[in-house]
Amino acid sequence: MAKAARGGPGLTLWGGETTVVLRGEGRGGRNQELALRVALALRDLGAPWAFLSGGTDGRDGPTDAAGAIVDDGTLARIAAAGLDVEAMLARNDSYPALRAAGDLLITGPTGTNVADLQILRVGLGAPRLAG
Numbered sequence: 181m182a183k184a185a186r187g188g189p190g191l192t193l194w195g196g197e198t199t200v201v202l203r204g205e206g207r208g209g210r211n212q213e214l215a216l217r218v219a220l221a222l223r224d225l226g227a228p229w230a231f232l233s234g235g236t237d238g239r240d241g242p243t244d245a246a247g248a249i250v251d252d253g254t255l256a257r258i259a260a261a262g263l264d265v266e267a268m269l270a271r272n273d274s275y276p277a278l279r280a281a282g283d284l285l286i287t288g289p290t291g292t293n294v295a296d297l298q299i300l301r302v303g304l305g306a307p308r309l310a311g
Contacts, residue, residue: 189227189303195295206273209241211296213274215248215283216265218300219255228252229302234285237293243275245284247296257281 200210211233218231234240234247258265261280268277278284 190301191304192300192302194298197296200272202272204271204273206268206271207241207243207276208272208274208278209235209239209243209245209247211235211240211247212243212245212278212284213269213272214298215250216254216269216274216277219250220265220269222252223255225252225302227303229300231301232285232299233296234287235293235296236290238287238290241275244286245275245278246287246290247285248274248278248283249285250278250281250283254278254281254283257283 198210198214200213214233215231218233222229222231228251230249230251232247232249236246238246240247255265258277258281263277263280265277268274275284
């Protein structure tokens, strides 16, 4: 993923299901944790980027979120809320960090469960979500 990001502007798509090592009693799911870890990995990329990780069933772990959409401003928004991303990840507590950033992906149940989907967009201007 980091190699794809450093390759320059573009869009990378992949699917599957990641695993998470549970170390804490926090709230979140594998897609939320992956999104926060990507935000940390790309924090010094030097180009605008956005990353979506979500479950196609609309549910990630024991939460109402399907996952998250993070970008090059996510860590600053979390820090502005007075939260420490690395400490939260250490206790598997991604949901409150992403909620503070406004980056949770909440779709509701979709009625399907194909796989998790990840999309990384690097460069190409700021991504816009249609609403």
